[in-house]
Amino acid sequence: MNIHHLELFYFVAKNGGIAAAVRNIPYGIQQPAVSGQIAKLEESLGAKLFQRRPFALSPAGLELFEFIQPFFDNIDVVAERLRQDSSPQLRIAAPSIVLHDYVPVLLQKLRTKFPAFRLYLYEAARAEAERLLLAGDVDLAITLIEKKSRAGIEVQPLLELPLILLVHKKSRLARAEDLWKRDKIEVTLISFPRTDPVHSHFQRSLERLGVEWFCGIEVNSARLIERYVASGHGIGLAVAVPGFKPAPQLRVLPLPHFPPVVVGVAWSGKLSAISRQLFVELETEAKMQRTRVKGRSGKTRSAINRSRL
Numbered sequence: 001m002n003i004h005h006l007e008l009f010y011f012v013a014k015n016g017g018i019a020a021a022v023r024n025i026p027y028g029i030q031q032p033a034v035s036g037q038i039a040k041l042e043e044s045l046g047a048k049l050f051q052r053r054p055f056a057l058s059p060a061g062l063e064l065f066e067f068i069q070p071f072f073d074n075i076d077v078v079a080e081r082l083r084q085d086s087s088p089q090l091r092i093a094a095p096s097i098v099l100h101d102y103v104p105v106l107l108q109k110l111r112t113k114f115p116a117f118r119l120y121l122y123e124a125a126r127a128e129a130e131r132l133l134l135a136g137d138v139d140l141a142i143t144l145i146e147k148k149s150r151a152g153i154e155v156q157p158l159l160e161l162p163l164i165l166l167v168h169k170k171s172r173l174a175r176a177e178d179l180w181k182r183d184k185i186e187v188t189l190i191s192f193p194r195t196d197p198v199h200s201h202f203q204r205s206l207e208r209l210g211v212e213w214f215c216g217i218e219v220n221s222a223r224l225i226e227r228y229v230a231s232g233h234g235i236g237l238a239v240a241v242p243g244f245k246p247a248p249q250l251r252v253l254p255l256p257h258f259p260p261v262v263v264g265v266a267w268s269g270k271l272s273a274i275s276r277q278l279f280v281e282l283e284t285e286a287k288m289q290r291t292r293v294k295g296r297s298g299k300t301r302s303a304i305n306r307s308r309l
Contacts, residue, residue, distance in 0.1 A: 022092035158286035188234030
């Protein structure tokens with residue numbers, strides 16, 4: 001028997017017909033070619049393997065499918081295991097600021113345990129990161145997370161990050177609260193898309209205040225928000241990531257009574273050894289950042305108490 005003929009039969013039997021098999025075979029092949037090669041397989045076996053319309057496996061076809069299915073079902077798994085043993089791969093999805101400012105340091109720590117591995121980085125916000133995870137195109141995503149994750153995705157919260165507003169340095173606005181006192185906020189809000197958790201958190205907080213301020217410029221990265229605020233196009237909604245320093249043209253307006261967003265790690269399915277190690281590095285880094293935040297908060301409270309004496 002020809003192994004390629006068996007592979008084509010596997011896809012036909014698994015997908016319930018030749019037309020459906022052609023749509024799911026991971027390489028280009030036309031329906032007539034599949035039909036012709038299945039016919040050759042049947043000829044070599046001297047048996048009809050399935051009924052075409054409606055599709056149904058014959059007893060011989062069912063016996064053959066049950067025999068070859070474990071092999072073809074697991075061949076990708078075995079191939080990936082062999083690749084991981086010889087040269088593991090790590091595929092990460094994250095926003096651009098995370099890939100640019102944080103991932104390089106984490107990878108340096110990771111290389112102490114995995115000196116050689118293939119790395120794939122994908123710039124992606126939450127929705128795209130979830131799509132990549134479910135498709136099996138990435139191993140881990142570092143992303144903002146909601147209370148409920150999509151089916152098939154596991155999440156682990158790492159840090160709570162406060163929301164902030166970015167204004168041009170020349171702006172007369174001193175506090176965010178001054179905006180909420182206005183009858184109508186005329187200045188343009190520059191933010192992530194309406195479906196993004198950052199935007200959703202912000203809008204829910206505005207609703208509690210009885211304030212309406214809708215996004216006028218939607219962008220897909222924190223650096224674009226900074227760029228457009230610095231160019232005088234409006235006020236930007238951003239997240240105070242650890243170590244954040246605004247550009248020289250910008251000022252930060254805190255939003256102390258707005259709930260923070262949560263950044264975490266997300267994955268789907270079983271993690272490889274290198275992915276688990278990156279997970280450990282992420283948790284360690286998050287713990288260090290939480291300790292720094294508590295330290296700064298303690299210093300701030302002490303300074304306030306001394307000023308009262």
